[in-house]
Amino acid sequence: MRFMLTVLLFGVSTLAFGEVKVDNAMVRLLPPGVPNTAGYFSLTNTGAEERVLVGASCDAVKKAELHDHQMINGMMKMVHQQQVVVPAGQTLTFQPGGLHLMLFGLQTPLKEGQQVPFTLMFADGEQIKVSAVVRAAMPEVDHSHHHH
Template sequence: MRRSLMLAMALFVFNCHAQLVVKSAQVRLLPPGMPNTAGYFQIENTGDEPQILVGAGSDIARSVEIHEHIMTAETMKMVHLTELVIPAKETIQFTPGGYHLMIFGLINPLVEGQSVKLYLQTQAGEKIEFVADVARP
């Protein structure tokens, strides 16, 4: 009984994790000395339930946050999101001028063509790890 329960829990965790798929991930290469940058990608929820992102991170920087650009009173403003719902069976684009990852306090300068590891954190406690290529804007 205990073994069956552990197997069922492992399959549940695997299926939750497998529902979110990150594609075409890039981190923007900026001029030397710039301490912050941004990350862009597509995230697809292949599951039947919405998934909620509540954070992000990487070992390349002091902190990583989910942000969105919004227009307020004819001014473009960047807003830190504490959560972002990825609806079931939908794909959300993280692009310049929209949703994106803000990467604060780079530990080392980035190099064009370099691959870096990032992750997204879900409300359910899942950590979605992915690799992004460093590229010029």
């Protein structure tokens, strides 16, 4: 347990809890006055059984929800997800234009480089605390290869 606390205190970009690993957690910096933003990260299930992500909480906002972009009637729409299954041995990437953590009602404006803590909640009751860095520039999405 002492090691895990050290990982949280020093903000290492990879956090591993049990069989779930969170990498590259970030929150998008938007212009001042925009009340909502999004969080992105990779979630890797190193275990032999699927894991079910059922929600998230974040003290920096009024509400945090799991969302996905889906094509509905020829239009791209953001759709709230009640749960997201992380298959055994696979990685899900929460990124712009796909799965993401929607953060509604920022309590205070964000600043570039700031750390935003949030908690991921799983169906089995496990909770993983994550610290995401606020970034204005979004990483390029590379669709040419996937790690599974």
